[in-house]
Each structure stands twice: as structure tokens, then as C-alpha cells.
Amino acid sequence: MDLSLTAGPFKRPKLNAIAAALGLAGALSSGGAQAEGKISIAQQFGIGYLILDVVQQQKLIEKHGKEQGLDIKVDWNSISGATAMNEALLAGALDVVSAGVPPMLTIWDRTKGKQNVKAIASLGSMPNYLLSNKTDVKTLNDFTDKDRIAVPAAGVGFQSRTLQIETAKLFGNDNFKKFDNISVSLPHPDATSALIAGGSEISAHFSSPPFQYQELENPNVHKVLSSYDVLGGQATFNVLYTTQKFHDENPKTYKAFYDALAEAEKIIKADKPAAAKTYIEVEKSKLPLPLVEKIVSDPEIDFTVVPQRTFIYAEKLHELGVLKNKADSWKDFFFEEAHGGAGS
Amino acid sequence: MLANPSVIHRKGVGPDAFASKPAPTGCVDLRDIPMSLSPPIREEYEVALEPFTQEDLARDIPLAQRIWQVSWVRKAVILVALAIIWEIAARIQGNDLLLPSFLQTAQAFIDGIATGELPAKVWISLTVLVKGYLIGIVLAFGLTTLAVSTQLGRDLLGTLTAMFNPLPAIALLPLSLLWFGLGENSLIFVLVHSVLWALALNTYAGFLGVSETQRMAGRNYGLKGLRFVWHILIPAALPSILAGLKIGWAFAWRTLIAAELVFGASSGKGGLGWYIFQNRNELYTDKVFAGLAAVIIIGLLVENLLFSNVERLTVKRWGMQR
Numbered sequence: 001m002d003l004s005l006t007a008g009p010f011k012r013p014k015l016n017a018i019a020a021a022l023g024l025a026g027a028l029s030s031g032g033a034q035a036e037g038k039i040s041i042a043q044q045f046g047i048g049y050l051i052l053d054v055v056q057q058q059k060l061i062e063k064h065g066k067e068q069g070l071d072i073k074v075d076w077n078s079i080s081g082a083t084a085m086n087e088a089l090l091a092g093a094l095d096v097v098s099a100g101v102p103p104m105l106t107i108w109d110r111t112k113g114k115q116n117v118k119a120i121a122s123l124g125s126m127p128n129y130l131l132s133n134k135t136d137v138k139t140l141n142d143f144t145d146k147d148r149i150a151v152p153a154a155g156v157g158f159q160s161r162t163l164q165i166e167t168a169k170l171f172g173n174d175n176f177k178k179f180d181n182i183s184v185s186l187p188h189p190d191a192t193s194a195l196i197a198g199g200s201e202i203s204a205h206f207s208s209p210p211f212q213y214q215e216l217e218n219p220n221v222h223k224v225l226s227s228y229d230v231l232g233g234q235a236t237f238n239v240l241y242t243t244q245k246f247h248d249e250n251p252k253t254y255k256a257f258y259d260a261l262a263e264a265e266k267i268i269k270a271d272k273p274a275a276a277k278t279y280i281e282v283e284k285s286k287l288p289l290p291l292v293e294k295i296v297s298d299p300e301i302d303f304t305v306v307p308q309r310t311f312i313y314a315e316k317l318h319e320l321g322v323l324k325n326k327a328d329s330w331k332d333f334f335f336e337e338a339h340g341g342a343g344s
Numbered sequence: 345m346l347a348n349p350s351v352i353h354r355k356g357v358g359p360d361a362f363a364s365k366p367a368p369t370g371c372v373d374l375r376d377i378p379m380s381l382s383p384p385i386r387e388e389y390e391v392a393l394e395p396f397t398q399e400d401l402a403r404d405i406p407l408a409q410r411i412w413q414v415s416w417v418r419k420a421v422i423l424v425a426l427a428i429i430w431e432i433a434a435r436i437q438g439n440d441l442l443l444p445s446f447l448q449t450a451q452a453f454i455d456g457i458a459t460g461e462l463p464a465k466v467w468i469s470l471t472v473l474v475k476g477y478l479i480g481i482v483l484a485f486g487l488t489t490l491a492v493s494t495q496l497g498r499d500l501l502g503t504l505t506a507m508f509n510p511l512p513a514i515a516l517l518p519l520s521l522l523w524f525g526l527g528e529n530s531l532i533f534v535l536v537h538s539v540l541w542a543l544a545l546n547t548y549a550g551f552l553g554v555s556e557t558q559r560m561a562g563r564n565y566g567l568k569g570l571r572f573v574w575h576i577l578i579p580a581a582l583p584s585i586l587a588g589l590k591i592g593w594a595f596a597w598r599t600l601i602a603a604e605l606v607f608g609a610s611s612g613k614g615g616l617g618w619y620i621f622q623n624r625n626e627l628y629t630d631k632v633f634a635g636l637a638a639v640i641i642i643g644l645l646v647e648n649l650l651f652s653n654v655e656r657l658t659v660k661r662w663g664m665q666r
Contacts, residue, residue: 082625083624083625086627090441090442091442106626106627107627110441110627110628111441114439114441115439115441148526153625154622155622155625155626156622156625156626184526200525201525201526201527202526322626
């Protein structure tokens with residue numbers, strides 16, 4: 001028996017041993033420095049991740065890696081929810097994660113001066129609709145204490161933050177959490193079926209593509225608010241982000257990844273029906289192809305890596321006290337590779 | 345010797361007298377031994393006691409040792425040591441997003457108390473918890489009373505506890521949400537479930553353990569039904585019932601925090617679990633730790649103030665428990 005093998009676990013640095021003894025191993029073990037040529041990416045579900053679906057299916061990262069003479073091993077993961085994403089990123093389990101703009105800003109704010117998490121690129125601009133199945137709810141003012149608004153992550157997600165910004169506009173900055181009290185956390189699929197079926201307390205749903213289009217097909221469901229109304233036009237929904245460490249230690253891998261994203265954008269724009277097919281194939285979606293095609297070619301939706309109106313979130317959320325650090329421009333929370341485009 | 349004063353002791357007779365005889369070779373003729381055996385007489389003498397010079401038995405323990413023997417001092421030292429290890433580990437780690445230091449957590453806790461956020465959340469959690477707990481207790485006593493008085497009740501309790509006790513309360517949450525909607529009622533339902541079976545099982549075991557003497561004493565007084573349970577069974581089985589109440593309390597507390605973590609706010613006014621969950625979402629790890637600390641402190645308070653006093657006034661006073 002090889003003794004060095006059995007002795008292996010005991011040769012770890014002292015801190016690790018202490019940490020393990022305290023049961024903190026999980027919290028403390030930060031992923032070691034990764035050599036170039038490896039990237040692990042996590043995406044969530046939904047049409048908002050179409051760019052990543054195309055990158056994955058066409059193996060664009062591997063392709064751009066080879067152009068630089070580098071073999072890149074790509075590891076794709078699916079994780080639901082920004083909280084899990086952030087934790088995986090901080091723990092070093094993943095290199096690149098994706099979530100809405102507000103959760104990215106939260107982690108940027110908390111890690112500023114430490115891990116320095118920043119965004120890599122946008123995954124596209126698309127509206128999120130606040131929908132209701134109650135005919136007398138036409139604006140935010142019509143919500144009462146009896147209503148319940150379903151959101152994926154009450155209080156902190158993209159939808160809740162957007163609602164908070166609109167609430168602050170209508171009812172003053174001090175009342176920005178007014179609708180948090182009637183928000184409930186429900187995953188999009190559950191909220192969609194609750195809103196369409198009716199009869200439960202859920203009378204509204206701050207939805208996302210593609211769910212919102214499914215819901216709007218029901219005659220009882222109508223739109224109350226769009227995230228585009230709140231932000232004043234086309235705005236980024238999801239972003240990819242990573243730590244300063246990964247960005248600095250893997251310049252080639254990072255560049256290959258960024259180029260792959262840019263190419264995926266071109267591929268989608270060149271042939272939208274093909275992109276719709278890619279989505280159904282990669283995500284194993286049960287949505288009918290015509291609906292997906294309609295969403296992909298919707299003029300409101302733009303699959304672009306250029307960030308749009310992300311600074312509004314940074315500004316407003318700082319004003320509301322959610323973010324402690326003030327950003328001077330959107331470039332503060334994006335890595336320099338993204339600075340070239342006409343972002344905002 | 346004094347026990348038998350009638351024996352006459354003479355010098356030269358007794359075991360000493362045989363010593364002068366030649367050592368017997370071969371077998372001993374028993375007839376050689378004189379028939380009247382009596383032990384030799386020893387001269388009596390008196391030993392004068394030395395004056396008592398031994399030191400006082402009760403010694404003064406050094407101050408340090410005396411302090412060390414106070415139990416809360418030892419516990420406090422353990423806590424302080426843990427806090428110091430925590431602080432050092434956090435400083436070495438140097439990342440307050442993953443492990444905030446003890447001081448940061450204490451700061452977050454004090455801030456939470458000062459702004460009134462933490463007490464408000466604790467209050468929300470406790471009101472829901474107490475409602476569920478009390479309903480659970482009432483139901484548990486109903487079931488066990490039925491079980492000790494009727495055969496069908498016994499089978500009912502046995503079957504129900506066997507079925508539902510192993511079922512985690514949190515697993516019933518989705519069902520409960522369907523039946524009672526997104527609100528306090530569904531939380532109370534899972535709380536009742538978590539308290540009821542543990543308490544019923546303990547209480548019933550306690551009732552079965554009540555001695556026949558006590559039961560007969562009760563019957564002698566003509567106690568029957570509820571009065572028999574109240575005056576005889578409950579006092580006699582109180583140690584088991586208290587253990588059941590403690591277990592039920594811990595189960596209920598755990599279930600509530602877990603339920604709040606899983607389905608979040610019941611109508612937006614979430615309690616302590618929700619506070620922990622939201623702060624985790626917002627990456628305020630120090631506040632997450634402060635929330636956990638609040639859970640621990642409440643647990644300690646309930647154990648040390650409520651249950652230990654009840655025990656002191658009842659089972660310990662009655663000499664049923666050490």
C-alpha cells in the first residue's frame with residue numbers, strides 16, 4: 001500500500017484542517033487557481049439564455065480557444081436562482097455564472113475591494129411583464145393587501161428590484177418595499193400555472209420570457225407593467241459575471257469566451273428560426289416551435305452582448321440604499337473587454 | 345474477647361503452649377491436643393492519645409479554583425474561547441462574505457436589535473410558533489387521554505404515531521400550502537404536525553409507566569376519566585411529559601425556521617427564517633449569522649428560563665427527578 005496516498009489528506013495546510021474541524025470546510029474552501037484552458041459556466045432556464053445555448057451547441061468557446069492555440073475544456077451547469085449562483089461563484093465552484101442585473105450588482109457591491117466580481121457581458125435585452133388575472137388591477141395603484149404578486153425571489157430578484165424602482169418612483173423612496181409585503185417567492189412555472197388557472201391567492205405574476213407570452217395567451221391575463229416602462233426603453237435582462245481572479249489569471253480563456261458570445265449574437269441575428277430550434281434542442285423545451293420563433297423574432301427582444309440601461313439599476317439601487325457603493329458609470333461593474341460597445 | 349467474659353485466660357495455655365512441643369512427625373494425633381482450647385491472655389495496656397493536632401478538614405481552596413468551580417464561569421470561558429477561535433479563523437480567512445468575524449456578527453446583531461428589525465422578526469416567528477405549539481399540545485393530550493381510556497383510542501394513537509411520527513413536517517408544507525393557502529395557517533398546520541406526534545408518544549409512554557399503586561390510590565378516591573388523568577396520570581408522568589414538551593418545542597422551532605426558509609414570506613411578513621433567507625440573498629452574511637444567533641439565544645432562554653423553572657417547581661421539587 002502506498003503510504004503517501006493515505007497520508008495525503010493530512011498534509012493539507014493547517015487552516016484547512018482547523019476549518020474542517022470546525023465544520024466550516026464548505027464555507028472556507030475556495031477553489032484553487034485554475035490553469036488556462038478550463039472554464040465552468042452556469043446558466044439558468046429560459047429563453048433569456050439563448051446566447052449561451054448557441055455557444056454550447058456550436059462549441060464556440062472551443063473554436064475560439066483553438067484559434068489562440070488553446071484547448072479549452074468547457075463545463076456547462078444548470079443552476080436555478082441568483083443566490084445559488086452567487087454562492088457557487090464565491091465558493092469557487094464555478095468560474096462564470098449568470099443572473100439578472102440586480103443580483104449581479106449586489107454581488108459587485110459586496111465584493112468590491114475583495115473578489116471584485118464584475119460582469120462579462122449582457123445576454124440580451126428583453127422585457128419582463130407584470131401580469132394580473134384580476135380585471136380591476138390595471139396599474140400598481142390598484143393592488144390591495146389581499147393581492148399576491150408571485151416573483152422568483154421575493155425582495156431581491158430582477159423582478160422585485162424592478163418593481164421596487166417603480167414603487168419608489170410612485171410612492172417615494174422610503175416606500176420602495178411597499179409591494180415586498182405582498183410578494184411571494186414562486187418559481188416561474190408554478191406562478192404561470194397559478195395565474196392561468198386562477199382561484200388561488202396569486203393574482204399577479206412578475207413574469208419573464210417565455211412564460212409571460214404563454215400567460216398572455218389566456219384571455220383573463222393582462223399586462224400591468226413592463227420592465228421597459230420602468231427603465232425607459234430596451235434594457236438588459238441577464239448578465240454573465242465572474243471574479244477578478246478568473247479574469248486576470250485566464251486572459252486567453254476569457255477572450256475565447258467573450259469572442260464566442262459575440263459570435264453567438266451574430267449567429268442568432270443571422271438566422272432566428274434556427275436559433276429557436278437550438279433553444280428547444282439544448283434546453284429540451286416542450287414549448288411549441290412557433291411560439292419560440294415568435295419570441296426570438298420579437299422586435300422588443302434583442303439578443304446582444306452589449307449592456308443596455310444597466311446603469312439605471314446601479315444608480316437607483318444605490319439611491320434606495322440597497323447598494324453601498326456608488327458606480328460612476330456602467331463601466332465600473334463591467335470588465336474592460338465589454339467597454340468597447342455602446343453600452344449603458 | 346469482651347464478647348465472651350466467661351472464658352478464663354491463663355498464661356501458658358493456648359497456642360503459645362504448643363510451640364514448646366516437638367514438631368509432630370507424620371500424622372497428628374488429635375488426642376494430644378488439650379480439649380479445653382482457650383486463647384492466650386495478653387496484658388492489657390492503654391495507649392495515651394496524642395493531642396489532636398490534625399489540621400481543619402475544610403481547607404481554603406485557592407481563589408482561582410473556587411471561581412473555576414462555578415458552572416456558569418466554565419460555560420462562559422467555553423463561549424469566549426469559541427468566540428476567539430471564530431474571530432481568529434475569520435481574520436485568517438479574510439473574507440467576510442464567506443465567514444464574517446465574531447465582532448462583525450455581534451455588530452450586525454446589535455444593529456438588528458437597535459433598528460427593531462430583529463425583535464420584530466422574532467415576534468412574528470414566536471407568535472406563529474406558540475399558536476402551533478399550543479394547538480399541538482391540546483391535540484396530543486386529547487389523543488393520549490383517549491388512548492388511556494379506550495381500546496380504540498389506543499389503537500388510533502398507536503397507528504397514527506407509527507404513520508406520522510417519521511414523516512418530516514417540512515415535507516407536508518407543499519400539501520399544507522394547497523389546503524390552507526399561502527399564509528400563517530399553513531405554517532401552523534406543519535407546526536402542529538411536528539409537535540403532536542412527539543408529544544403524544546412521550547405522554548403515552550409516561551402514562552403507561554405510572555405505577556399500579558398510584559393508579560389504585562386514584563381509584564380508591566373514586567377518580568375516573570378526565571379527573572383520573574388530570575389528578576393521577578399527569579402528575580405521575582410529568583417527567584416524560586416535560587421531555588415530550590421539550591422535544592416538541594425543538595421540533596417546532598426547527599420546522600418553523602425551515603418552513604420560512606423554504607417558502608419564504610407568509611404574506612410578506614416573514615419571521616426569523618425569512619430574515620436569514622433574505623439576508624443570504626442579499627449577501628449580508630453577517631446578518632445571516634446574527635439571525636442564527638437569535639435562534640440560538642431564544643433556544644437557550646426557553647430552555648434555561650422556562651423549562652428549567654417548570655422542572656424546578658414540579659418534578660424536582662417532588663423528588664421525581666434529580
